[in-house]
Amino acid sequence: MNYIDLSIEIVKKESFLCIGLDSEIEKIPEFLLEKEDPVFEFNKRIIDATNDLAVAYKINTAFYESRGLKGWESLKKTEDYLKNFPEILSIADAKRGDIGNTSEQYAKAFFKNLKFDAITIAPYMGVDSVSPFLSFKDKWVILLALTSNVGASDFQFNYITESQEYLYEQIIRKSSEWGDKQNMMYVVGATQAEHLVRIRKIIPNHFLLVPGVGAQGGSLENVAKFGMNKSCGLLVNSSRGIIFAGTDGNFANKAREQAIEIQQEMKILLKKYL
Amino acid sequence: MNYIDLSIEIVKKESFLCIGLDSEIEKIPEFLLEKEDPVFEFNKRIIDATNDLAVAYKINTAFYESRGLKGWESLKKTEDYLKNFPEILSIADAKRGDIGNTSEQYAKAFFKNLKFDAITIAPYMGVDSVSPFLSFKDKWVILLALTSNVGASDFQFNYITESQEYLYEQIIRKSSEWGDKQNMMYVVGATQAEHLVRIRKIIPNHFLLVPGVGAQGGSLENVAKFGMNKSCGLLVNSSRGIIFAGTDGNFANKAREQAIEIQQEMKILLKKYL
Numbered sequence: 001m002n003y004i005d006l007s008i009e010i011v012k013k014e015s016f017l018c019i020g021l022d023s024e025i026e027k028i029p030e031f032l033l034e035k036e037d038p039v040f041e042f043n044k045r046i047i048d049a050t051n052d053l054a055v056a057y058k059i060n061t062a063f064y065e066s067r068g069l070k071g072w073e074s075l076k077k078t079e080d081y082l083k084n085f086p087e088i089l090s091i092a093d094a095k096r097g098d099i100g101n102t103s104e105q106y107a108k109a110f111f112k113n114l115k116f117d118a119i120t121i122a123p124y125m126g127v128d129s130v131s132p133f134l135s136f137k138d139k140w141v142i143l144l145a146l147t148s149n150v151g152a153s154d155f156q157f158n159y160i161t162e163s164q165e166y167l168y169e170q171i172i173r174k175s176s177e178w179g180d181k182q183n184m185m186y187v188v189g190a191t192q193a194e195h196l197v198r199i200r201k202i203i204p205n206h207f208l209l210v211p212g213v214g215a216q217g218g219s220l221e222n223v224a225k226f227g228m229n230k231s232c233g234l235l236v237n238s239s240r241g242i243i244f245a246g247t248d249g250n251f252a253n254k255a256r257e258q259a260i261e262i263q264q265e266m267k268i269l270l271k272k273y274l
Numbered sequence: 275m276n277y278i279d280l281s282i283e284i285v286k287k288e289s290f291l292c293i294g295l296d297s298e299i300e301k302i303p304e305f306l307l308e309k310e311d312p313v314f315e316f317n318k319r320i321i322d323a324t325n326d327l328a329v330a331y332k333i334n335t336a337f338y339e340s341r342g343l344k345g346w347e348s349l350k351k352t353e354d355y356l357k358n359f360p361e362i363l364s365i366a367d368a369k370r371g372d373i374g375n376t377s378e379q380y381a382k383a384f385f386k387n388l389k390f391d392a393i394t395i396a397p398y399m400g401v402d403s404v405s406p407f408l409s410f411k412d413k414w415v416i417l418l419a420l421t422s423n424v425g426a427s428d429f430q431f432n433y434i435t436e437s438q439e440y441l442y443e444q445i446i447r448k449s450s451e452w453g454d455k456q457n458m459m460y461v462v463g464a465t466q467a468e469h470l471v472r473i474r475k476i477i478p479n480h481f482l483l484v485p486g487v488g489a490q491g492g493s494l495e496n497v498a499k500f501g502m503n504k505s506c507g508l509l510v511n512s513s514r515g516i517i518f519a520g521t522d523g524n525f526a527n528k529a530r531e532q533a534i535e536i537q538q539e540m541k542i543l544l545k546k547y548l
Contacts, residue, residue: 069343076342098336108340124421126424126427149402161435
């Protein structure tokens with residue numbers, strides 16, 4: 001999926017919602033456990049109930065790897081199922097990244113074998129850990145820039161002597177030369193105006209993947225006000241707040257209700273800021 | 275496996291060799307391809323031929339994930355097989371790391387489900403991306419500090435204004451407070467004396483996992499001279515130089531010959547610097 005198609009999809013659906021399939025088997029409705037692949041069954045019903053409201057789904061690989069081979073089967077089936085919706089961007093939230101020949105193998109794993117459209121990558125190992133992913137047409141690297149967790153303050157706000165900027169800014173500035181807005185996005189967990197403004201000065205046109213709105217209480221209004229560009233340029237993720245909204249046979253409808261609520265807010269924000 | 279057991283094993287075997295099972299199916303001897311699981315068969319024979327010479331094996335997950343479910347089966351079988359050698363440290367070279375609840379899932383995947391002794395972790399997301407791995411007894415986090423690839427120069431040598439040190443030093447200094455020498459090691463790709471000396475000033479007692487000696491031409495002498503501490507405190511990895519030394523039915527013997535050559539050098543260096 002390319003930049004223009006994604007931007008058009010956002011306008012058509014009046015939504016920049018990404019739904020995170022952090023589908024812990026311990027948290028899915030109990031009645032699904034008798035199915036052959038409970039997690040895939042859960043994901044399928046969530047996708048069926050929400051795909052007209054979301055422009056992207058994000059699969060957090062950890063929640064699948066923790067179940068070993070069975071987890072990888074659920075992951076593969078879910079990604080295969082998402083391919084029935086070619087207008088949807090599928091993201092492997094995998095936080096990979098290694099030396100060149102190893103990143104090539106990860107690119108093969110997630111772009112060829114599993115056919116994801118995008119993958120999240122950690123920046124610490126630099127250019128050759130990222131570039132193997134950038135040679136695939138209409139595929140995306142989503143590089144960690146500013147995350148929303150407690151540990152984000154450990155290193156991401158280091159002030160760099162040479163370039164007089166925060167580490168996260170330097171990572172964005174430097175890495176934006178490795179690709180362009182057509183094949184790179186950035187994870188930006190900040191909902192504070194200050195950092196969104198700083199980031200938009202460096203990359204006015206790239207997409208930002210924003211986690212932590214919803215269940216974790218970030219402000220969607222702020223993200224739109226300070227982060228939106230003229231193609232929208234935002235994907236805002238919600239995981240648990242949507243997928244675990246219900247706990248019984250009605251869970252998919254409950255997820256849909258939550259997704260509608262966010263989408264309606266996004267519709268207003270798109271009118272206001274786009 | 276704990277710090278003391280590993281240190282004793284090094285003295286007993288007169289070796290601090292880690293063998294990297296970067297077992298690309300395209301590079302293993304052709305005759306193995308008719309086996310049910312060629313990669314596991316390859317790994318098993320390598321392990322059988324070298325386990326008296328190495329103290330650790332490192333499985334690079336990318337080379338397994340790139341083959342999808344079959345790859346994960348080979349990975350699991352290899353790790354299960356390594357459990358026949360309880361004196362060997364098994365490392366998942368997985369470069370994982372995510373927010374707390376996600377890192378918990380990765381810890382479950384690699385320490386419980388797959389029973390690895392150690393896992394490599396990327397530091398960018400800070401404390402809560404690392405700490406879930408540290409609560410497992412006799413298991414290890416091996417944190418990326420200074421890598422040996424081209425992209426290492428992009429961010430790792432950033433000079434941090436507040437603390438007047440390189441980013442990689444700050445990461446080592448700060449993270450060494452999250453655990454101790456019993457549950458944390460560091461990936462140190464540098465073979466330059468200067469950086470080994472700087473690192474040993476911060477963490478005199480921790481183990482360092484050093485990649486890139488051998489096929490990539492780093493100096494083992496330098497690593498021992500400037501990196502060894504009184505328990506050795508080094509694991510030096512060689513992957514391709516050992517496992518792909520031969521290309522035919524004799525490949526395991528060829529691997530053994532290469533491993534002996536490195537082990538003999540290590541024996542001399544242990545006498546000289548331990």
